[in-house]
Amino acid sequence: xxxxxxxxxxxxxxxxxxxxxxxxxxxxxxxxxxxxxxxxxxxxxxxxxxxxxxxxxxxxxxxxxxxxxxxxxxxxxxxxxxxxxxxxxxxxxxxxxxxxxxxxxxxxxxxxxxxxxxxxxxxxxxxxxxxxxxxxxxxxxxxxxxxxxxxxxxxxxxxx
Amino acid sequence: xxxxxxxxxxxxxxxxxxxxxxxxxxxxxxxxxxxxxxxxxxxxxxxxxxxxxxxxxxxxxxxxxxxxxxxxxxxxxxxxxxxxxxxxxxxxxxxxxxxxxxxxxxxxxxxxxxxxxxxxxxxxxxxxxxxxxxxxxxxxxxxxxxxxxxxxxxxxxxxxx
Numbered sequence: 578x579x580x581x582x583x584x585x586x587x588x589x590x591x592x593x594x595x596x597x598x599x600x601x602x603x604x605x606x607x608x609x610x611x612x613x614x615x616x617x618x619x620x621x622x623x624x625x626x627x628x629x630x631x632x633x634x635x636x637x638x639x640x641x642x643x644x645x646x647x648x649x650x651x652x653x654x655x656x657x658x659x660x661x662x663x664x665x666x667x668x669x670x671x672x673x674x675x676x677x678x679x680x681x682x683x684x685x686x687x688x689x690x691x692x693x694x695x696x697x698x699x700x701x702x703x704x705x706x707x708x709x710x711x712x713x714x715x716x717x718x719x720x721x722x723x724x725x726x727x728x729x730x731x732x733x734x735x736x737x
Numbered sequence: 738x739x740x741x742x743x744x745x746x747x748x749x750x751x752x753x754x755x756x757x758x759x760x761x762x763x764x765x766x767x768x769x770x771x772x773x774x775x776x777x778x779x780x781x782x783x784x785x786x787x788x789x790x791x792x793x794x795x796x797x798x799x800x801x802x803x804x805x806x807x808x809x810x811x812x813x814x815x816x817x818x819x820x821x822x823x824x825x826x827x828x829x830x831x832x833x834x835x836x837x838x839x840x841x842x843x844x845x846x847x848x849x850x851x852x853x854x855x856x857x858x859x860x861x862x863x864x865x866x867x868x869x870x871x872x873x874x875x876x877x878x879x880x881x882x883x884x885x886x887x888x889x890x891x892x893x894x895x896x897x898x
Contacts, residue, residue: 591836592836592888596836596838600881603874603876606873607869607873627862630859630861696811714864719860
């Protein structure tokens with residue numbers, strides 16, 4: 578019995594074959610899901626900005642001749658959101674609101690988050706998006722910017 | 738009594754690890770990816786005492802450090818990932834097929850999957866699923882690192898405590 582305990586203890590402190598198999602299975606799953614997503618990605622034509630999954634704030638065409646800035650302000654008193662379109666010159670002269678906000682820019686056929694008052698800034702660090710299905714999410718503000726248009730992708734098939 | 742002291746000590750240690758992680762996020766160019774340092778304590782507790790102690794310290798750690806360094810939203814978000822990951826680690830340990838490294842990998846991966854599911858509920862679209870490949874790979878990497886560290890630590894801890 579004592580001998581068995583010793584073997585058990587040894588086994589606990591060594592990487593097992595099953596662990597290595599697990600690594601490969603998960604990495605394979607990651608690769609497969611990556612390929613599925615990549616195969617279905619193509620250049621989108623417009624972006625949908627939505628709040629809390631239901632409130633549609635606007636649709637933005639990606640094909641704009643010059644950079645357009647978008648300022649979203651979250652009014653906490655009456656729980657309303659406003660989205661303002663600003664040109665580059667307007668953006669330079671504007672003051673940021675006191676309430677929670679997001680600022681994103683549409684330029685060169687892609688969309689990028691410029692500023693956010695959220696605590697984690699994950700949306701700001703996100704790279705620019707331009708392909709169908711790509712998105713920038715600001716979870717603290719429940720904001721989703723998603724690229725649409727182009728060919729139907731597999732996820733739309735799942736969703737609807 | 739000794740166990741209470743040890744659990745308190747490990748809870749404090751896991752909160753320090755939470756803090757370290759909140760000020761020093763592992764920056765590898767992918768937003769939101771964390772090493773999961775506090776999970777080191779959870780994994781070690783799971784093997785040292787059992788699921789009850791590990792779960793209690795895990796939840797206390799999230800709530801306490803959430804109030805200190807985060808907000809209510811962060812607490813709920815972290816709890817979802819932690820409970821999902823904990824359930825998987827508990828089941829994987831019970832099967833006795835995997836070592837502490839495998840269990841930690843499972844925990845890392847399912848922590849990310851749990852948070853992904855919460856994110857999908859919060860924004861009410863399937864959009865976050867695009868992060869799945871990155872989150873799976875990141876979960877394996879961080880889980881492996883945490884698992885290896887716990888595996889190396891276990892013999893010392895078991896002898897000292």
